[in-house]
Amino acid sequence: MALWLKIVIIVLVIVVAALVALYILGTKMQKKQAEQQSMMEAMAQTVSMLVIDKKRLKIKDAGFPKMVYEQTPKYLRRAKVPVVKAKVGPKIMTLMCDEQAFAVLPIKQEAKVVISGIYITSVKSVRGSIVAPPKKKGLFARFRKK
Template sequence: MSPAIIAMIIIIAALVVVIIVLTILGKRAQRKRDEQQVEIDKVAQTYSMLIIDKKKMKLRDAGFPQFVLDQVPKRMLGRKIPIVKAKIGPKISSFICEPDIFDMVPVKKEIKGTVSGLYLTGVKGLRGALETPEKKQGFIDRLFNGRK
């Protein structure tokens, strides 16, 4: 056999091993996420709240207590995450918002929000339906379809 064929066989075998390892790790991570989602849904409560502000910011700049920051992995402290400041009754609280509902959260309006600990997991309009913002056009869509 020539050295080129041997090199190709080694590269293909390495790629197969990498794909198998990534599949196993992906299934394990998905199973862990599903278990966490069940726990979050179990303790969720619905509150009427007035949204004061929402923005993507670093966790240490969001104003969470020190014991919360101590429990967060170090790599997450520098990452920007969606934060919502809301008034529930007389108390103003900061919540970590789910990324898929962050755009639906209206500012300076009253909503019914599903809260699980520090996580805002769902929103409903208190007076009528919430407006869903239009999705931004990507670069490829603008390139082929023109600007709208």
Template sequence: MATWTIVMLVVLVVLIAALVALSIYGKKLQERQEQSQQELENASQNVSLLVIDKKRMKLKEAGLPQLILDQTPKYMRGRKVPIVKAKIGPKIMSFICDEKIFEVIPVKKEVRAMISGIYIMGVKGLHTNLDARQTKLKFTDKMRLKMDSLKGKK
């Protein structure tokens, strides 16, 4: 009986130590992320650009500079990312975009964007307001709406 309690105490101590280590590591990662976000905001600038095309594609196929491909981790190179091809003045460039902003960007329209390097951080409509496209409702959401409307009729 005493060996069983010793084993349980050792397991409990190991679990607590792992939890503490993970929380410390998580705080460090969060601080790094906040610091890099602050650096992006400090280096950002507002430009008007004409969006030519937008797609989700792999970094190798996106036409980004070789320096960018070399700096990305190997596990990210095969992943599809939102890419926006836009014209700024006489130049046509490829930009990486945030997922939330990607849905809002209109194709073949001029927008005012906040960019930092090749990363689009924010978008505002130049001549019109930008609205996100409505996403398709899932089956469960449709059924929930029907049930709510039926309850409301009673």
């Protein structure tokens, strides 16, 4: 058997083994995510809040409890997450937010949101009207304007 044929067979075996491992890992992670999603839906409650401020911060800088930082996977600790500072009842709280809810949530307005723990999952309604965030122009649209 030729040397190049042996190399091709070895590479194909390694690729097939990697694909099988990724498939098994993917199914495990999918089951885990479905379980967590059902748990979040079970704990969800609708709350009226006054949004004070919203921005993207690292988890360490956001002011969350130390336990939240420790439970976050190491590869996500440096990532910036959407953080909302809001007045819920008499308390001012720092909450983490879903990307879609973060885009719609207005600043310095009262809103009804669905909360699960310290995570805002969705926006039900806003007192007044919801102002959609302006869409970013694409690369070619910016050049066309010039």
